[in-house]
Structures are given as structure tokens and as C-alpha cells.
Amino acid sequence: MISAIGIDIGGTNTVVGLVAGSVVLERRVMRTKGATDLDRYVKDIAHIIEAIALDYPHCNIVGIGIGAPNADAVSGHIYHPVNLPWKGEVPLTQLLTARTGLRSYLINDATAAVIGEMRFGNSSNLTDFMVITLGTGIGSGIVANGQLVSGIGGLAGELGHVIAVPGGRSCSCGRSGCLETYASATGLVNTAIERVRSGADTVLNSKPVMDITAEYVYNAALAGDAVAIGVFEHTGFILGTTLADVIALLAPQALVFMGGLAHAGDMLLVPVAQAADAGMLKALKGRVAFTRSVLPDSDAAILGAAQLVFDNR
Amino acid sequence: MISAIGIDIGGTNTVVGLVAGSVVLERRVMRTKGATDLDRYVKDIAHIIEAIALDYPHCNIVGIGIGAPNADAVSGHIYHPVNLPWKGEVPLTQLLTARTGLRSYLINDATAAVIGEMRFGNSSNLTDFMVITLGTGIGSGIVANGQLVSGIGGLAGELGHVIAVPGGRSCSCGRSGCLETYASATGLVNTAIERVRSGADTVLNSKPVMDITAEYVYNAALAGDAVAIGVFEHTGFILGTTLADVIALLAPQALVFMGGLAHAGDMLLVPVAQAADAGMLKALKGRVAFTRSVLPDSDAAILGAAQLVFDNR
Numbered sequence: 176m177i178s179a180i181g182i183d184i185g186g187t188n189t190v191v192g193l194v195a196g197s198v199v200l201e202r203r204v205m206r207t208k209g210a211t212d213l214d215r216y217v218k219d220i221a222h223i224i225e226a227i228a229l230d231y232p233h234c235n236i237v238g239i240g241i242g243a244p245n246a247d248a249v250s251g252h253i254y255h256p257v258n259l260p261w262k263g264e265v266p267l268t269q270l271l272t273a274r275t276g277l278r279s280y281l282i283n284d285a286t287a288a289v290i291g292e293m294r295f296g297n298s299s300n301l302t303d304f305m306v307i308t309l310g311t312g313i314g315s316g317i318v319a320n321g322q323l324v325s326g327i328g329g330l331a332g333e334l335g336h337v338i339a340v341p342g343g344r345s346c347s348c349g350r351s352g353c354l355e356t357y358a359s360a361t362g363l364v365n366t367a368i369e370r371v372r373s374g375a376d377t378v379l380n381s382k383p384v385m386d387i388t389a390e391y392v393y394n395a396a397l398a399g400d401a402v403a404i405g406v407f408e409h410t411g412f413i414l415g416t417t418l419a420d421v422i423a424l425l426a427p428q429a430l431v432f433m434g435g436l437a438h439a440g441d442m443l444l445v446p447v448a449q450a451a452d453a454g455m456l457k458a459l460k461g462r463v464a465f466t467r468s469v470l471p472d473s474d475a476a477i478l479g480a481a482q483l484v485f486d487n488r
Numbered sequence: 489m490i491s492a493i494g495i496d497i498g499g500t501n502t503v504v505g506l507v508a509g510s511v512v513l514e515r516r517v518m519r520t521k522g523a524t525d526l527d528r529y530v531k532d533i534a535h536i537i538e539a540i541a542l543d544y545p546h547c548n549i550v551g552i553g554i555g556a557p558n559a560d561a562v563s564g565h566i567y568h569p570v571n572l573p574w575k576g577e578v579p580l581t582q583l584l585t586a587r588t589g590l591r592s593y594l595i596n597d598a599t600a601a602v603i604g605e606m607r608f609g610n611s612s613n614l615t616d617f618m619v620i621t622l623g624t625g626i627g628s629g630i631v632a633n634g635q636l637v638s639g640i641g642g643l644a645g646e647l648g649h650v651i652a653v654p655g656g657r658s659c660s661c662g663r664s665g666c667l668e669t670y671a672s673a674t675g676l677v678n679t680a681i682e683r684v685r686s687g688a689d690t691v692l693n694s695k696p697v698m699d700i701t702a703e704y705v706y707n708a709a710l711a712g713d714a715v716a717i718g719v720f721e722h723t724g725f726i727l728g729t730t731l732a733d734v735i736a737l738l739a740p741q742a743l744v745f746m747g748g749l750a751h752a753g754d755m756l757l758v759p760v761a762q763a764a765d766a767g768m769l770k771a772l773k774g775r776v777a778f779t780r781s782v783l784p785d786s787d788a789a790i791l792g793a794a795q796l797v798f799d800n801r
Binding site: 245247254255303315317319320322323324325326327328329330331332333334336337338341348349350416419420421423424425426427428454456457458459462463 | 558560567568616628630632633635636637638639640641642643644645646647649650651654661662663729732733734736737738739740741767769770771772775776
């Protein structure tokens with residue numbers, strides 16, 4: 176059976192998947208965070224692929240598709256990846272091909288997710304929409320007229336680096352106030368930590384601040400902690416306000432959210448939709464859908480990245 | 489000779505053109521500003537079309553294409569036009585057809601300009617670019633993968649209503665801090681007036697503030713007036729900073745400027761490009777062109793609007 180490896184490289188984890196057609200047969204997770212030794216990281220991916228190949232002898236793996244932040248589809252390099260542990264220019268496809276002998280393709284992680292969502296998700300009937308991944312960072316992919324918007328070198332869709340708060344939090348991209356410093360899982364946790372440090376009366380105080388995760392804040396909010404709820408409202412407000420500007424530019428039919436923080440569902444998406452609606456031009460109010468992807472985590476990106484292999488056969 | 493009327497409705501003037509193929513044979517200008525009586529305005533357009541038809545007896549005028557702000561291409565209505573003298577919903581195509589007997593088509597003014605620029609301007613070799621019209625307001629049209637990005641009801645491209653200064657100047661759309669309240673010709677004049685009123689030492693003081701125009705500020709800047717130069721720098725900074733966010737989303741090959749304020753050329757575009765470059769992600773720096781359209785004023789929109797007629801024959 177013709178198969179491909181689809182890899183979703185996130186700031187925290189890397190998920191290596193085995194794809195046949197529209198099915199993800201297998202997902203194996205390794206750590207991205209802290210994997211500063213690039214050669215070792217590539218070797219670890221190669222080992223996972225070998226192990227998968229042994230476990231699925233009927234699968235004929237014909238190539239590797241990778242979705243990663245700051246990816247240049249043409250060169251196959253990752254440039255200045257701000258949420259990954261490597262600096263400068265990373266020739267990832269060349270390194271993986273050298274190690275595995277498999278043809279490798281690279282695209283932006285959010286772009287991979289969009290391709291997966293377009294073909295296998297609940298947006299396949301839409302012509303104009305945007306996929307927004309809320310994880311360690313924020314990525315996005317734009318579809319207009321039924322086609323992916325790539326821009327120069329596939330670099331379009333850097334919603335995470337739209338300035339949401341001028342002069343705001345320092346971003347690893349070297350600038351200040353980028354949306355992902357507020358509205359990613361990391362950004363939400365930092366907002367929670369700020370509130371804990373300012374002496375707020377909250378159950379979030381019951382853990383050392385370094386152990387606070389987005390999931391922990393979510394559970395506190397679910398349990399009715401007003402500060403935790405406020406953290407989600409604040410995060411949703413910043414995200415929704417920024418999205419109102421994006422909607423002014425693109426007038427999309429829908430915004431489809433995925434990634435770890437999207438699991439918060441209405442806790443996040445209700446304030447997002449409220450803030451976006453408040454900031455929207457009258458003519459668009461009520462006409463843009465705010466939804467979550469039906470695909471399991473990482474599967475959209477894994478499926479989309481693997482499609483590169485199938486499409487280039 | 490098969491011809492069409494192309495109409496460019498701006499906040500200040502309405503230009504009615506006669507188009508045959510790629511040529512604008514005739515342009516007649518009437519006032520939009522102050523034309524609060526909609527019936528009278530439609531009647532005046534119809535009179536101009538009649539007069540043109542009499543002057544060009546060899547032209548067989550087969551329809552009317554209109555570019556206007558806040559246009560809904562599907563309904564042919566203008567919705568809540570913030571820079572036009574009418575309120576609510578304006579069924580412009582129906583009114584013009586009733587008055588002239590000619591089939592009428594409506595699109596967003598910036599969209600019309602993009603179509604004109606794509607087919608007849610200097611961007612015909614580009615696949616991913618944006619046309620930005622700097623006039624009474626700010627409009628824009630986005631081209632991705634060689635196709636116009638329309639969005640819901642053709643409402644995409646409202647760059648003028650991206651929030652540039654949160655909590656800033658009141659916009660006629662009902663919100664605050666919209667880009668066009670700062671970086672349109674009107675916005676630039678308001679910045680100049682603010683500086684005059686704050687007691688700045690400038691030749692701009694030699695006119696009553698109500699008589700200050702963008703052209704007057706431009707001439708003062710050309711003559712070396714530091715305050716006038718500062719007004720252009722400030723305007724360029726706000727526009728360029730906002731465009732850096734747009735570039736993060738779309739990674740376009742070029743931004744093509746047109747409209748009255750684009751005549752300021754480098755006086756405006758140099759600070760725009762500097763601010764955009766400063767706010768751009770490293771991977772995009774130096775890769776986005778900032779240019780002016782080669783088409784004469786209004787011709788891009790007139791040509792683009794007239795194409796609707798030719799394309800629908």
C-alpha cells in the first residue's frame with residue numbers, strides 16, 4: 176500500500192504519522208522543545224520512521240511531508256524558526272533525505288493543516304476560510320477562491336506575528352506585541368502567571384507558576400475560578416480584536432480553530448467571537464462562522480503534509 | 489464599437505468614463521461630496537451618460553460598471569457607505585438601470601481598481617499583490633494566486649477599516665482608530681490640522697485650517713517645511729506599520745499604490761516602506777515591492793468596472 180510519512184513539527188512536540196490515502200494509520204510523538212542538537216533530532220525522526228516501517232510491512236513509504244513553522248516550501252529550509260530550538264537556516268528536507276533516503280517536502284505547518292482541513296475536514300465545502308492553529312505559537316493558513324494563499328516562498332499566514340498589542344510582550348521573533356505572545360497556549364499561560372504574580376485571589380496560586388499550563392487554567396476556569404475565566408476572556412478579547420482586522424481584509428466565510436488551545440472550545444471561542452463581532456464592519460456582522468476543526472489534533476497537518484508526497488508522485 | 493460606462497465613485501468625486509476595450513475614451517467628473525439627494529445624484533449620472541452617448545455616436549454602450557466603497561457585488565447594493573453621503577442600503581444598480589435602461593453591475597471600488605490594474609497596469613505579471621487606494625478613504629484589493637480575493641459578498645479588502653490606532657480617531661464607520669482616519673488624504677490633512685492647532689511653527693499656518701488640503705501639505709513638504717514633512721512621515725509610519733501586519737498575513741510580491749495621496753510618491757512611500765520593513769518578519773524583509781500604479785487616476789477603477797460589463801455579455 177502506497178504510504179507517506181506526515182510530520183507535524185510544533186514548538187512543544189513533533190508528531191510523526193504514517194498516512195495511507197486519507198487515513199492516519201499511526202502517530203508517534205517526540206519532543207521538539209529542548210531538542211537543540213539538530214543532528215540528533217533528525218536521527219531520532221529517522222529512527223521513528225524505521226520503526227514504523229518495520230511495524231507496517233505492507234506499507235510502501237514513498238516520501239516524507241513536513242509541516243513546520245517558518246518553512247520555505249521552495250528551498251525546503253526553515254528560516255529563523257522562532258518557536259523551535261534551532262537558529263538561522265535549517266535545511267530540514269536535505270537532512271532528512273540524507274538520513275532516510277526518502278524524498279522530503281516541507282511546508283508551513285499551518286499550510287499543512289489547511290490542506291488537511293480542505294481535503295478531509297469539515298471545511299471542504301468552503302471557498303474562503305482561514306485555519307488558525309493555537310499551540311505553542313499561532314499559525315494560520317488562508318484559503319481564498321478555494322485555493323491556498325501561499326505568498327512569497329509560502330510565507331503567507333503568519334497571523335501569530337501580527338502586532339496585537341503595540342509595544343507589548345517581547346516575541347521570540349525579535350519584535351514586541353505579536354499576537355502569539357498573548358493568544359497562543361504560551362501567551363495564555365503568561366497572562367495567568369501575570370495575574371497570579373499581581374496577587375489575584377485564585378486557585379491558580381496552588382501551583383508554582385512554572386507548572387501552570389493552559390489545561391490547568393482551563394480546568395480552573397471550568398471549576399468557576401473567576402481569575403482563570405478572566406484569563407480566557409482577556410485572551411479571547413485580544414485574539415478576537417485582531418481577527419476583526421483580518422476579517423476586514425479577507426471577509427472569510429469561516430475561521431476554523433485547531434491546536435491545543437482550541438480544546439478550550441466555547442471558553443475561548445465565545446469571547447473571541449464577541450470581540451471579533453464588536454470590531455467588525457456592520458456589513459459582515461453575523462456572517463463569519465467561528466468553528467473548531469473536526470479532525471483530531473495534528474491529523475490535519477499530518478494529512479496535509481503527507482499530501483505533498485502523494486501530489487508529487 | 490461595443491463600449492461600456494465605467495464609474496468610479498469616490499468620497500469626493502464621481503468619475504464617469506467611456507471605455508472601449510482597454511481604452512478610456514472619455515472621463516467626466518461630478519461631485520459625490522454633498523450629493524445627499526440620491527435621486528438627484530442618479531439623475532445626474534444618467535444625464536452624463538446621455539451626453540457621452542450623444543458625443544460618441546459610434547459607441548454602442550451596452551452596460552454600466554460601477555466601483556464604489558462598501559459595495560455588495562451580489563445584490564448590487566451599497567451598504568452603510570461611510571464615506572458617501574447616503575445612509576443605509578443603496579440599491580444603486582437598480583436605480584441606474586431604471587433611469588438609463590442599461591444593465592448595471594457593482595463592485596467594490598478597490599476591487600474595480602485591482603481588476604483594471606491586473607489587466608492593464610504594471611502588475612499583470614504578478615500573482616500575489618495588493619492594490620491600495622489612498623483617497624478620501626482607503627480601499628484595497630487583494631490578488632492571490634492570480635485571482636481576486638472577494639470574500640463574502642465581495643466585501644474583502646477593507647484595509648481602511650483595519651484598526652491602526654486602538655482608541656484613536658473616530659471613524660465614520662462607527663468605530664475608532666481605523667487606518668483611513670490617519671492614512672487617507674483626509675487623515676493626513678487632519679494630522680496637519682492637529683499640528684497647526686498645537687502651535688507648530690509651519691507655513692501651513694498661512695491658510696485657514698479648513699482650507700488645508702493634502703496637496704497643500706505636500707507642496708509645503710516639498711518646499712522643506714519640517715512640520716509638513718513630519719506629517720508625511722507620521723502618516724507613512726502608521727500606514728507602513730499596519731501594512732507590516734498585512735504582509736505577515738499575505739506575503740505579497742508587491743503593494744501597488746494609487747489614488748490622490750499616492751501622487752506624493754517618495755514623500756509618502758519611503759516612510760511607508762521603512763515602517764513596513766521595520767515591522768516585517770526577517771524572512772520577508774526586502775522581498776516586497778512598494779510601487780505606484782502606472783495607470784492615470786481613476787482609470788484603473790473605470791477600466792475594471794467596465795470589464796464587468798464586457799465579461800457579462
